Amino acid sequence: MTTDWNLLGVAESYEDYVPVRERTFAWSALFEQAGLGDRDCHRVLDYGAGTGRVAEQILRSHDVSVIAADRSPSMLKVAQHKRQDPRISYQTIGPDQRVDLPDGELDAAISCFVFVCIPETDTIQSIVEEVYRVLRPGATYAMLEVNPDSVGVPFELGQMGRMGREYAVGEAIEMRLARPDAEPMSILDYHWPKEVHLDRLRKAGFRDVGLVDPTLPTEYDGPDADRLQVERTMAPYTIYVARK
Template sequence: MGTDWKHSTAVADGFDAYDDLPERVLGYATVFDRLGEDVRTVLDYGCGPGKVALRLAEARDVDVIGVDISERMLEIAREVRPHPRVDYRRIESGRVPFLGDGSVDAAISCYVYINIGDLDVIRAIAAEVHRVLRPGGRYAVLDTNPDTTGVQFSTFRNGEPGLDYAKGQRRQVLLNRPDGEVLELSDYHWPRQTYGEVLADAGFTSVEYSTPVLGDIPGAQVAGTLLDTGRPAEAEAAPFLIVTGVK
């Protein structure tokens, strides 16, 4: 059985305490860039404790609808990361019925697909996002890079070194928290091709893949952090896969 993201308060609190340094430097910056121009409303499907939604509202002149299955995640988001341009809502059986067809300009899903072991559920999410996107709207999916599973990055490791994971196989996840504690989770291995197939099946076109490393993004070496000490793994291996499609 995978991690209980929906009901576990310990998981929600532990994930909130994790310092998402490489994610915000390499992952989120790339996601925001891939959304394109003329974007006024963005759906953050699987917003968790609101870290990405808040950064997006601060980085871009947009309104964000952050949605999640976990009441505890949404509680943290509303209490810790409120913003006048972010609206946090609950996902209902995988759907967002409070949003009309073609009602948002862009959408993102960060660390959602890897935490679902059922491809039919993932396909349903992609279809729901496709429904609420306007024609021409872009959808960006961010997950850990399946091609660098087992690599110890500055703050996390997905999977055990040396193991070749099969499609849909569970993996151990270790998140190093600033307090010295390690949050152990479990996710699922989805090859790069799976992401493209899921988006294409939902009706998305012009599917593109991005795997940034330090040096690809100006200013990515954050002074005084783990990314600024020696030669971090993020300088050689891409920790994240960002897949985008257009409705």
């Protein structure tokens, strides 16, 4: 059974998860790939914004405005309570995966851990096509997802699936996320090999489609360095990048 992100308790539990790896190196890599620092980047779509942490992080490092959209009213309720900023506008994604924006209006788009939560490729395709619709020509879409090649790798901060177990395309897979002073949060995700997302992007019309697997620099000795040893040699995430 899919994790029900519409439940307020699930949204609040996810908010309790401390995004150590994302904060340390993944978000900055995502923003760079999306071109959020470009001079002509002013309006950004965060599709699947969750509780608004990524939108908040964008504003800390970039002079842009963010449209933070999510399907879950509970996620948006937490976001609007915790992260009120005039540069963020929140909206609910419709049942057809659409957002309330005109064609070709935005300068960039990002999404974080959206497709790992979706059990069918038709929905993935609809989302990718919707993002394509609202981007201006030349704009970039960057997607941060769990690296499907990291199944079973014993990261301290979170482990996806069981080591030695092979998962079929689209098969349900457990993700366990570490939380401070609490039991790990267990999420039911879905296993999508990299080529699935690359194919969806190409089919939607994107060009220059590619990916990067960011790792933590081996010399990193900042916050949580002792908890981020495996991340120096194995990428927990994959960033897919495509241009309209």
